[in-house]
Amino acid sequence: MANIHSTAIVDPKANLADDVSIGPYAVIGPDVTLGSGTQIGSHSVVEGHTTLGKDNRIGHFASVGGMPQDMKYRGEPTRLEIGDRNTIREFTTIHTGTAQDVGVTRIGDDNWIMAYVHIAHDCQVGNNTVFSSNAQIAGHVHVGDWAILGGMAGVHQFVRIGAHAMLGGASALVQDIPPFVIAAGDKAVPHGINVEGLRRRGFAPETIAALRNAYKLVYKSGLTLEEAKSQISALTAAETGAVADALRSWLDFLNTATRGIIR
Incomplete structure (x- = not known):
């Protein structure tokens, strides 16, 4: 049986698995689907055309499925799709896609997304990634499986980060990182293969x-x-x-x- 706090606001049109948990003062919109075992922290908002798979954990005060921060957006029914077993911590923001791209922001499985992370519209994030606190990725960024972003890293729109790559903390990335490469710097430059x-x-x-x-x-x-x-x-x-x-x-x-x- 779903565990929904009495102060939570859940739209009756939302599609909830029988065993979800929704904390105090959380808000769940009408076009949201929450898979089995998913937990929504207190004061968090899940809105838009948003689907979360199984066993996800959303921290307190997160904003998931909000409208894209794109001035071309005109209210199109774009989507956010999140897979299974993701941890998304406090104050994280993740937005839906835009009609100018595929219309879907996607996050795969088993990702560890720490506090204050921003994942913008149309981003495509693979599996088993780590986003350290305050990592910020702009629209249309692609992040490969097992990639790691350090705290306060900033990524320019349309950049791609290859699988198993690592971006150092407080780095600014304006071009693509090939797979397996470590990069860092106020304008990120390569520092070898991610051997360890x-x-x-x-x-x-x-x-x-x-x-x-x-x-x-x-x-x-x-x-x-x-x-x-x-x-x-x-x-x-x-x-x-x-x-x-x-x-x-x-x-x-x-x-x-x-x-x-x-x-």
């Missing part, structure tokens, strides 16, 4: 070594980006299994970067 993070996630030494070689080709060799990509392509063709997969993800990211990569 990859080891913790079970990447084999030969895969890490191959990624280090790819990093050196892009950032240390003096080659143009096109020349480096050609050499990484040759390395990928010579490998198999996990090593080839990792190099291929690097190459695919470089080939599809729209704002250019950090240099």
